[in-house]
Amino acid sequence: xxxxxPIFDTETQTRPxxxxxxxxxxxxxxxxxxxxxxxxHMPLVYGLCLKYLGRAADAEDATMELFEELVxxxxxxxxxxxxxxxxxxxxxxxxxxxxREKRRVRVDFDDRFMESAPLVHLLSEGGDEAALAALEKxxxxxxxxxxxxxxxxFMERRSYADIADATLGEVxxxxxxxxxxxxxxxxxxxxxxxxx
Amino acid sequence: MKPDDYIRGERRGREAHDLELGSMGDPLLADxxxxxxxxxxxxxxxADALERLAEGIAxxxxxxxxxxxxxxxxLRERRIRGWSVASAAVLLAAVxxxxxxxxxxxxxxxxxxxxxxxxxxxAYRSEVVEILPPVTVIPDEENVPETxxxxxxxxxxxxxxxxxxAEAMAEMMxxxxxxxxxxxxxxxxxxxxxxxxxxxTVTGAVTVSFEVGADGRPRDVRIVESPTPELxxxxxxxxxxxxxxPAEPPRKLITINL
Numbered sequence: 001x002x003x004x005x006p007i008f009d010t011e012t013q014t015r016p017x018x019x020x021x022x023x024x025x026x027x028x029x030x031x032x033x034x035x036x037x038x039x040x041h042m043p044l045v046y047g048l049c050l051k052y053l054g055r056a057a058d059a060e061d062a063t064m065e066l067f068e069e070l071v072x073x074x075x076x077x078x079x080x081x082x083x084x085x086x087x088x089x090x091x092x093x094x095x096x097x098x099x100r101e102k103r104r105v106r107v108d109f110d111d112r113f114m115e116s117a118p119l120v121h122l123l124s125e126g127g128d129e130a131a132l133a134a135l136e137k138x139x140x141x142x143x144x145x146x147x148x149x150x151x152x153x154f155m156e157r158r159s160y161a162d163i164a165d166a167t168l169g170e171v172x173x174x175x176x177x178x179x180x181x182x183x184x185x186x187x188x189x190x191x192x193x194x195x196x
Numbered sequence: 197m198k199p200d201d202y203i204r205g206e207r208r209g210r211e212a213h214d215l216e217l218g219s220m221g222d223p224l225l226a227d228x229x230x231x232x233x234x235x236x237x238x239x240x241x242x243a244d245a246l247e248r249l250a251e252g253i254a255x256x257x258x259x260x261x262x263x264x265x266x267x268x269x270x271l272r273e274r275r276i277r278g279w280s281v282a283s284a285a286v287l288l289a290a291v292x293x294x295x296x297x298x299x300x301x302x303x304x305x306x307x308x309x310x311x312x313x314x315x316x317x318x319a320y321r322s323e324v325v326e327i328l329p330p331v332t333v334i335p336d337e338e339n340v341p342e343t344x345x346x347x348x349x350x351x352x353x354x355x356x357x358x359x360x361x362a363e364a365m366a367e368m369m370x371x372x373x374x375x376x377x378x379x380x381x382x383x384x385x386x387x388x389x390x391x392x393x394x395x396x397t398v399t400g401a402v403t404v405s406f407e408v409g410a411d412g413r414p415r416d417v418r419i420v421e422s423p424t425p426e427l428x429x430x431x432x433x434x435x436x437x438x439x440x441x442p443a444e445p446p447r448k449l450i451t452i453n454l
Contacts, residue, residue, distance in 0.1 A: 031258070031259070032257045032258060035257025035258075036257075038253060039250055039253055039254075041224065042246070042249055042250070042253065043199075043200070043228070044199070044224045044227075045224070045228075046228075046246060047203070047227065047229065047231035047232045048224060048227040048228050048231055049231065050228075050231030050232060050234065050242075051231030051234055052231075054234070054235060055235070056235060056241055056245060059231070059245070060245045060248065060249060063249055064252050067252075067256060068256065073423075076423055077421065077422060077423065077424075084223070084224070084420075085420075085421065086224060087223045087224035087227065088403055088420045089421060091227070092401060092421065092451065095451075096401075120217070120220050124217060153216075153217075157213045159207055159208055159210075159212035159213040159216055160212075160216055161207035161208050161212065162208050162209070162212075
């Protein structure tokens, strides 16, 4: 299931044939098509359920329940990006389940969903000269640890674990520095008149 | 690198970095990685679960829905039947004892909106299920904002406990934020309630994201999930006609139960 499966091609989040499968299912109502589509993303849905529900058995149940609800949901909604839509549906399903069970689980509502793709692209791939010049100034102004983490991740292309090793820190802290660094970079760029 | 390699612990090298970079624009991948990190499981546990799920989905998709019902669905049905019998027994005992009492489970009758179970009989109550806290960052002594002082304590980690009760959220925010944000939350909830009374009886949860301009007005409104296009349009009108929003964070994601 997890090996050799091209669903984890992170360069193409929703594959073109995801759209084709979805369109065919909507047209024909053939549940096997929806099953194939869901199965492609199911390991990630399961992982998401692990995150919110905290228990493997609950995650398994929730993943199965989601599929059973998918037929109705797909029919009722206009879906532009299946994977993003699936993320939203799965997350809401878990949150509602927690609410029904009156379980209080601490979840960090970070702004990952609102990632500034243009900023990430600028950091990792480069771009407009003026924007790059502004970015360079803003990176210099970052607090030391954020700057270090941002440079190691985006410019040197090191993984979180590699950066943690190099800085004698923890992966969680590295992620935090990068997340906060990106947020501060975005604010700095906006103040300099560069809208991302 | 395949995500399963990453999930199994191969976290170093360029390929791991590329996966992590990819997850920044892919919330499903990002949440999944977090989940596998948070719940490592026993050896083979997740692989076995995924295999069972694949079989269950295939059975369900091929028409064997009854056989593929989840364990939770079956447990839930048994629980409902059990509670029905227990409830009937309690009621009988109460009547026989000459007393009747109402069990209130989080339902309020004033205008403040709690997360109550939807009343029966077609009545409805609008509720804000979750509002993203204005700032959610891990305490980082170096995260000194370079902007002018924000009304929100930007250095405070605000984690939301779920299920989120609107009033609990307001209280939490009030402890750490100026009254302005609490008031804004209340104002929006009341606005939703007022409009909802005249809207209709279609119910559902609508998730919407939007930016907040310098003037506090929502813009670039995007309906992330909605049971019907009409409910999504209704939420758009709620935002268009509703109160101003605090400027930070600049993008918000909220879910509204109607």
